[in-house]
Amino acid sequence: xxxxxxxxxxxxxxxxxxxxxxxxxxxxxxxxxxxxxxxxxxxxxxxxxxxxxxxxxxxxxxxxxxxxxxxxxxxxxxxxxxxxxxxxxxxxxxxxxxxxxxxxxxxxxxxxxxxxxxxxxxxxxxxxxxxxxxxxxxxxxxxxxxxxxxxxxxxxxxxxxxxxxxxxxxxxxxxxxxxxxxxxxxxxxxxxxxxxxxxxxxxxxxxxxxxxxxxxxxxxxxxxxxxxxxxxxxxxxxxx
Numbered sequence: 680x681x682x683x684x685x686x687x688x689x690x691x692x693x694x695x696x697x698x699x700x701x702x703x704x705x706x707x708x709x710x711x712x713x714x715x716x717x718x719x720x721x722x723x724x725x726x727x728x729x730x731x732x733x734x735x736x737x738x739x740x741x742x743x744x745x746x747x748x749x750x751x752x753x754x755x756x757x758x759x760x761x762x763x764x765x766x767x768x769x770x771x772x773x774x775x776x777x778x779x780x781x782x783x784x785x786x787x788x789x790x791x792x793x794x795x796x797x798x799x800x801x802x803x804x805x806x807x808x809x810x811x812x813x814x815x816x817x818x819x820x821x822x823x824x825x826x827x828x829x830x831x832x833x834x835x836x837x838x839x840x841x842x843x844x845x846x847x848x849x850x851x852x853x854x855x856x857x858x859x860x861x862x863x864x865x866x867x868x869x870x871x872x873x874x875x876x877x878x879x880x881x882x883x884x885x886x887x888x889x890x891x892x893x894x895x896x897x898x899x900x901x902x903x904x905x906x907x908x909x910x911x912x913x914x915x916x917x918x919x
Contacts, residue, residue, distance in 0.1 A: 694914070701910035705903045712899035719892035729884060737822055740793065746864050749825050756795070756821050756866055758787040760814035764857050767809055767844050771799055773879055778802045781812045781878060782848060784859055785821065785866070793862045794850055795821060798878025809843065815872050823866040824882065 732751035740756040741749060760783045767779040778801040785795045800810045828848055850863045867882050 697910065697913065701906055704906045708899050708903035708906060712896045712903065715892045715896035715899060719889045719896060722889045722892065726884075726889070732824070740787070740866070742789075742791075746825065746827050746862075749864075750827050751824050753822065753824050753869070754866065756785055756787065756793060756823070757818065758785045758793075759818055760785055760795070760816075761792075761859070762814050764859055765812075765814065765843065766848075766853075767812075768796075768848055769844050769846055773799045773801075773881065776801050779810065779812075779844070782865070783814045784861060785819075791862060792859055794848070794853065794865045795823065796826075796848075796865050796867045798868060798876075798880040800878055812878065819872055821866065821868050821872065822870045823868040826865045826867050827863070828865055 729751045732749075732753070735752065737753040737755050740754045743749065762783065765781065765783040767781060769779060771778055771780045778799055780799050781797045783795055783797055784792050786792050797812070797814065800812050803810055828850065848865060850861050850865065853859070854861050867880070868878075869880055869882065871878070871880075
């Protein structure tokens with residue numbers, strides 16, 4: 680008489696196709712989670728840079744090739760505005776109203792030229808006529824924060840750099856279009872130069888969005904863990 684146990688047992692019996700699918704899926708989910716984690720860390724570092732830069736006193740516009748380390752620093756720039764090369768950035772909304780950001784090159788005493796975003800101005804009754812925003816005449820000293828524009832942007836029009844109205848601002852493309860060699864930065868003016876200045880200058884903090892990337896990171900890692908669990912669950916088979 681056979682008295683050996685005949686209850687259910689489990690054995691490890693992985694199949695090739697499900698195992699391959701699980702490995703590929705887990706690799707993709709982990710890679711996506713790692714990418715989100717990298718973006719989260721980048722944006723946290725960007726926010727820390729903004730907080731640190733905002734706490735420092737204004738300094739003269741430096742002469743450097745490493746502008747990323749100067750992002751969001753408050754600087755003083757002395758020079759003369761070139762009104763003939765002024766442009767308007769279209770479709771900028773402030774307080775629910777559409778308008779323009781006014782960008783004017785500032786010719787510095789040392790020969791360099793830097794673009795200054797002088798602020799926002801509401802649009803007029805018709806788009807055929809640009810609002811009046813002449814820069815101050817003569818030598819000026821402006822205070823503002825350094826921004827390093829990204830060359831990645833979405834444009835819906837092919838003539839986005841035609842005339843004085845632009846969709847986006849890229850210093851390199853500005854230099855190519857106008858023939859004015861400018862620094863690869865933009866100084867966002869923070870204080871008016873005179874009482875007649877009616878430009879709005881509520882420069883927002885960068886859209887850090889680290890929490891969004893943290894949520895996505897956890898979701899992708901959860902998908903990877905779920906894929907591993909399902910593979911183990913269906914790989915083990917009951918055998919009597």
